[in-house]
Amino acid sequence: QNPQALAAAQQAASIATGRAAWLVVARARIAEGTALWRIGELKSAAIAFDKAKTLYAGLGDRHGLATALNGLANLASDQGDLAAAQKAYEEAVATYRESGDKGRLSGALNNLGILQKDRGNRKAARKLYDESVVLSHEVGDRNGEARGLFNMALLLWDDKGPGPLPLYRKALGIFEESGYKAGQAAVL
Numbered sequence: 001q002n003p004q005a006l007a008a009a010q011q012a013a014s015i016a017t018g019r020a021a022w023l024v025v026a027r028a029r030i031a032e033g034t035a036l037w038r039i040g041e042l043k044s045a046a047i048a049f050d051k052a053k054t055l056y057a058g059l060g061d062r063h064g065l066a067t068a069l070n071g072l073a074n075l076a077s078d079q080g081d082l083a084a085a086q087k088a089y090e091e092a093v094a095t096y097r098e099s100g101d102k103g104r105l106s107g108a109l110n111n112l113g114i115l116q117k118d119r120g121n122r123k124a125a126r127k128l129y130d131e132s133v134v135l136s137h138e139v140g141d142r143n144g145e146a147r148g149l150f151n152m153a154l155l156l157w158d159d160k161g162p163g164p165l166p167l168y169r170k171a172l173g174i175f176e177e178s179g180y181k182a183g184q185a186a187v188l
Contacts, residue, residue: 006035026055026064033071037078046075063104066095070108077115085115106135106144110151117155125155143183146174150187 009031016024033048049071056064073088089112096105113128129152136144149171153164168187175183 002038026052062099066092103139106132146171
């Protein structure tokens, strides 16, 4: 599926470039970057996301800019460049806040929370997960809510008291309710 998605994104970018349809080109570059990321072509994915970032910035599209930043942050995180990932996630979070996109803000907060956890900043991670869960609930994104709960449970793995079990149960219930099998498998 990803090779077909990649080919479609590249064809869309080519056609839109010929027509000077820059917003369509930017969207196609996001799709291209995502497809390349999924097949492990990280350098090429970064180039596609960076092109989208430049186009969105030039067009004044804050939402698109945040999406490109989030893609660049994901790549930097996957490559172990945690400083670059944090900077890009923080820029994406600020830009999603400005644009008012609570759903995507929730996802970016969750991503930044994972990064903070990986960097040993448990308190910062917990705060980010909490906000992510609240926003996902507000916009009705049940899978996003469950992802935040699951990540919060991972953060609490070594804590005394009830620990992560109640959060795992709640996340599993939401994933079962929505039929999201990958989420169920992760929790189990």
